[in-house]
Amino acid sequence: xxxxxxxxxxxxxxxxxxxxxxxxxxxxxxxxxxxxxxxxxxxxxxxxxxxxxxxxxxxxxxxxxxxxxxxxxxxxxxxxxxxxxxxxxxxxxxxxxxxxxxxxxxxxxxxxxxxxxxxxxxxxxxxxxxxxxxxxxxxxxxxxxxxxxxxxxxxxxxxxxxxxxxxxxxxxxxxxxxxxxxxxxxxxxxxxxxxxxxxxxxxxxxxxxxxxxxxxxxxxxxxxxxxxxxxxxxxxxxxxxxxxxxxxxxxxxxxxxxxxxxxxxxxxxxxxxxxxxxxxxxxxxxxxxxxxxxxxxxxxxxxxxxxxxxxxxxxxxxxxxxxxxxxxxxxxx
Amino acid sequence: xxxxxxxxxxxxxxxxxxxxxxxxxxxxxxxxxxxxxxxxxxxxxxxxxxxxxxxxxxxxxxxxxxxxxxxxxxxxxxxxxxxxxxxxxxxxxxxxxxxxxxxxxxxxxxxxxxxxxxxxxxxxxxxxxxxxxxxxxxxxxxxxxxxxxxxxxxxxxxxxxxxxxxxxxxxxxxxxxxxxxxxxxxxxxxxxxxxxxxxxxxxxxxxxxxxxxxxxxxxxxxxxxxxxxxxxxxxxxxxxxxxxxxxxxxxxxxxxxxxxxxxxxxxxxxxxxxxxxxxxxxxxxxxxxxxxxxxx
Numbered sequence: 001x002x003x004x005x006x007x008x009x010x011x012x013x014x015x016x017x018x019x020x021x022x023x024x025x026x027x028x029x030x031x032x033x034x035x036x037x038x039x040x041x042x043x044x045x046x047x048x049x050x051x052x053x054x055x056x057x058x059x060x061x062x063x064x065x066x067x068x069x070x071x072x073x074x075x076x077x078x079x080x081x082x083x084x085x086x087x088x089x090x091x092x093x094x095x096x097x098x099x100x101x102x103x104x105x106x107x108x109x110x111x112x113x114x115x116x117x118x119x120x121x122x123x124x125x126x127x128x129x130x131x132x133x134x135x136x137x138x139x140x141x142x143x144x145x146x147x148x149x150x151x152x153x154x155x156x157x158x159x160x161x162x163x164x165x166x167x168x169x170x171x172x173x174x175x176x177x178x179x180x181x182x183x184x185x186x187x188x189x190x191x192x193x194x195x196x197x198x199x200x201x202x203x204x205x206x207x208x209x210x211x212x213x214x215x216x217x218x219x220x221x222x223x224x225x226x227x228x229x230x231x232x233x234x235x236x237x238x239x240x241x242x243x244x245x246x247x248x249x250x251x252x253x254x255x256x257x258x259x260x261x262x263x264x265x266x267x268x269x270x271x272x273x274x275x276x277x278x279x280x281x282x283x284x285x286x287x288x289x290x291x292x293x294x295x296x297x298x299x300x301x302x303x304x305x306x307x308x309x310x311x312x313x314x315x316x317x318x319x320x321x322x323x324x325x326x327x328x329x330x331x332x333x
Numbered sequence: 334x335x336x337x338x339x340x341x342x343x344x345x346x347x348x349x350x351x352x353x354x355x356x357x358x359x360x361x362x363x364x365x366x367x368x369x370x371x372x373x374x375x376x377x378x379x380x381x382x383x384x385x386x387x388x389x390x391x392x393x394x395x396x397x398x399x400x401x402x403x404x405x406x407x408x409x410x411x412x413x414x415x416x417x418x419x420x421x422x423x424x425x426x427x428x429x430x431x432x433x434x435x436x437x438x439x440x441x442x443x444x445x446x447x448x449x450x451x452x453x454x455x456x457x458x459x460x461x462x463x464x465x466x467x468x469x470x471x472x473x474x475x476x477x478x479x480x481x482x483x484x485x486x487x488x489x490x491x492x493x494x495x496x497x498x499x500x501x502x503x504x505x506x507x508x509x510x511x512x513x514x515x516x517x518x519x520x521x522x523x524x525x526x527x528x529x530x531x532x533x534x535x536x537x538x539x540x541x542x543x544x545x546x547x548x549x550x551x552x553x554x555x556x557x558x559x560x561x562x563x564x565x566x567x568x569x570x571x572x573x574x575x576x577x578x579x580x581x582x583x584x585x586x587x588x589x590x591x592x593x594x595x596x597x598x599x600x601x602x603x604x605x606x607x608x609x610x611x612x613x614x615x616x617x618x619x620x621x622x623x624x625x626x627x628x629x
Contacts, residue, residue, distance in 0.1 A: 039441070039511060043522040044431050045532045051428035055440050058425040058502055065499035066447045068469055069458035076458065130352045133345035140346070146617060147353040150360070152624075153609035155561035155579045158602050161586065162359035165366065171595060173362065176378050204359070209624070216625055236341050265453040269563035273583050287453045294457040295568070303457055310454035318449040 073311070076304035095305035104281065105289070105306070112285045115199060116263035123203045123259055124252070127210035132240055135218045145215075152208045159205040160198070160270035167197055187275065191282030194275045198283050201274065202267045209262075210255050217251040218244055257321045264313065286310060360606075367391075367600035374596050390600040400601050402574055403581040407605070410496050410566070410577055411559035415552050417501030423544065426510035427536050431522070448504035453564060460568050463489045463499055491575045496566055500559070506551055509626060513547050514540065550623030553616050557609050578605040 080091045099105050130148060134141055151159065166174040169186045178185040187193040221244045229239050245252075268287045271277060277284035277292065284292070290310065294303035365380065368387035373380055395401045429441045452459055462468055467485035474482025489495025517540065525535040563579050570576045573584065582601055587593035613620055 038438070039430060039515065040433060040437070041431055041515070041517075041519060041522065043519040043526070044433055046433050047532065048432070048434035050532055051432040051434050051437070054424040054428035058421045058444060058507065059440065061421070061498060061502040062443065062447050064466060064469070065459060065462055066450070066502060067443075069455050069462050070450055072458040072461070073455045126352070129348055133348040133352075136345045137342060137349070140349075144349045144353060146614065147356055148349075149613060149617065149620075150356055150610060152620075153557055153613040154360075154606045155563065155609075157561075157563050157579050157582065158606055159359075161582060161598065161602060162363060164586075165595060165599065166359055166362060171374065171377075171379055171593065173379060173381065204355070212621060212624055230336065236336070236338055261451075265451045268453055269579070272563070272567070273586070290454070291456060291564075295460075300457065307454050307457070311450055314451060314454055315449050 070311070073304055073307045076300060077308045079304075080301045091301070095301040096308075099302055099305045099309075102302075107281060108284050108286055108289045111195065111281070111283065112264065115195060115267075115283075115285055116260055118195075118199045119202050119206075119263045119267075120256060120259040122199060123206050123210055124255060126203070127207045127214055127255075130207070130211050131214035131218055134215060135244075136236055148211055149208050151205050154205065155269065156202070156205050156266065157269040157273040160201045160274040163197060163201040163204065164274040167200075187279075189279055191279055194279055194283050198267065198270050198275060201270050202263065205270070206259065206262055210259070213251055213255055214248070217248040221247050254321065257317055261314075261317050261321070264310070264317075363599045363603050363606075366595055367603050369596045371592070371594070371596065374593065386596070387600070390596055391604065394597055394601045394604065398581065398585060398597065398601060399574065400578060400581060400604060403576060403578040404604065404608075406493075406575065407560055407577040407579070408608070409493055410562060411556050413493065413497035414500050414559035414562075415555040417497060418503045418506050418555050419548060419552060421501055422503050422506035423510050423541070423548070424536075425507050426514055427540065429507075430511055430514040431532065431536075444502075444504050444507050446504075447502055452499075456564065456568060459499065463495050463569060490569055491572045493575075495569050496562075496575075496577075500562070500565060503555075506555070509547065509551060510544065513544060517543060546619075546622075547626070549616075550619045550626060552623075553612060553620045554623045556612060560609050581605075 077095055078090060078092060079088050080094070081088045134144055134148075164187075166172045167178075167185070167187060169175050169179070169188065175185050185193060187197045225243055225247075226239055229243055234242065264285075265287055267285065268291065271283055271285055271288045272291075275283040277288050286306065287310065290303055290306045293299040293306065364387075365383050366374070367390055369380060369384040370386045370389075373384055373386075425440075425444065429437060429444075465471070466487040466489060467482075470482045470485050474480070474485070489498070521539055521543075522535060525539055530538070560577075561579060562577060566577045566580050567583075570580065573581075576584075578601070582598065582605060585594065585598040585601055587595060587598065
């Protein structure tokens with residue numbers, strides 16, 4: 001098909017690059033020929049057969065493994081199926097009613113809340129400390145960075161296994177040190193100890209990610225502002241607290257959202273490899289409970305209802321994330 | 334600025350040294366424990382210095398615990414996810430940025446939506462979809478009353494395609510390429526067209542070579558992600574020989590009623606984290622670029 005240039009008068013700048021996600025669906029309405037098409041090159045091809053084949057693999061996989069399962073999760077939340085899958089009946093909101101009345105679910109929600117907040121605070125504050133330090137020093141930056149980045153390569157499950165070993169009350173060297181100073185450490189029995197173990201493991205794994213973004217953000221703080229503050233007599237710590245930190249707040253917000261997403265969804269492996277939700281549900285975070293009810297106790301209706309609750313959380317966090325991305329882009333200029 | 338702050342300098346180095354030590358401590362104990370013998374493990378307190386059994390333990394792990402096969406599986410899964418995601422995403426991004434066609438934005442938003450719901454929130458139905466890929470046809474068959482469609486069955490449990498395919502659709506990678514394509518000068522496409530290049534030739538000969546650095550940076554991130562997969566292999570493998578190395582580690586975790594074999598677990602953990610760690614160490618510059626780009 002002969003490629004034809006579209007009218008050069010299209011206001012390309014409107015669509016060039018930045019995604020306006022605050023109000024995404026407005027884009028769907030802007031489809032008329034005379035209007036700007038966001039994210040389309042000025043020099044483009046007019047053909048529908050080739051792009052169809054180019055998009056087909058991605059969309060086909062999404063259909064099979066994303067759209068159909070997501071819709072079925074929604075449907076299953078309103079159905080009751082016996083564990084053998086023999087009978088299915090519509091039950092309306094019964095699964096949700098049962099879920100919200102269950103004490104186990106609320107205690108799991110509470111554990112998740114404590115876990116994600118503790119993990120978020122620990123990760124972000126340590127990463128800030130490290131980012132400030134490596135931004136301040138001149139020598140050895142590269143070496144420190146190389147070492148601090150290592151946890152990114154290591155699977156969450158391995159991070160969990162390593163810390164579970166170090167803090168194992170029988171063989172772990174760190175646990176022995178704790179016992180040596182008279183601290184009765186036992187994550188297999190004490191629920192707070194178990195919870196702090198998975199908080200430490202998930203922070204250990206995730207600090208590097210926060211650190212990279214904070215270092216990049218600190219580098220983008222304009223040197224001229226920092227220098228004028230220096231001339232006014234502000235020391236390094238004052239400059240960091242009064243200038244750099246306020247200027248990188250968009251990055252901080254972005255990382256807080258990312259840390260919540262990580263804590264909610266990606267720490268499954270840490271829990272499953274170390275505490276398996278125990279002792280007595282003390283580390284059974286919401287994602288782990290969905291898995292347990294769906295695959296171990298085979299309470300499919302409840303598991304589906306929990307999936308829907310988590311979906312709502314995930315949607316909320318995704319929108320929050322893109323709002324901050326947008327603000328961050330405007331800020332960093 | 335010509336500032337002298339010796340105390341803060343020293344404090345900063347101290348902070349970074351402590352941070353580096355906290356990162357290295359668990360890794361160091363993996364190495365130490367992985368090199369001890371069964372007797373040395375049982376001794377309390379355990380040694381803080383490496384033993385001499387590292388290679389003997391490695392042999393046991395590779396042969397008895399079948400880690401040779403598991404590491405190969407990890408590699409196949411990681412490579413499959415990396416190559417699959419990159420190729421599926423780069424052509425999809427080419428389609429939505431360089432072509433005007435009906436439902437272009439619809440296709441774009443369909444891909445975007447997949448960003449919103451991670452696999453963790455829909456594990457049961459996603460598992461069912463992989464356990465029988467023909468499921469949608471079954472449902473269609475039961476509506477239409479076509480028995481042949483209802484009986485179709487295509488099970489991906491314990492197969493490489495089952496471990497790879499559901500994970501290769503990627504909104505993040507598609508966006509990254511889209512953003513990059515939008516920065517490519519329009520003149521290149523116009524020039525290619527004047528020279529009579531077809532869209533596919535333009536893509537192959539101009540766009541793809543230009544995207545090389547983005548592809549490398551993203552490939553590193555995707556490889557690490559694929560190597561460290563946990564939930565999906567856990568669900569989709571019932572045959573221990575089809576699991577990946579990270580899942581294999583979970584099986585080696587000492588249980589309360591048996592002889593604790595921490596030395597084998599730690600040795601296997603070392604083998605499992607070695608390839609991704611080497612990737613990060615050798616390709617660090619690219620890795621940081623990929624990380625910061627894909628976070629945007």
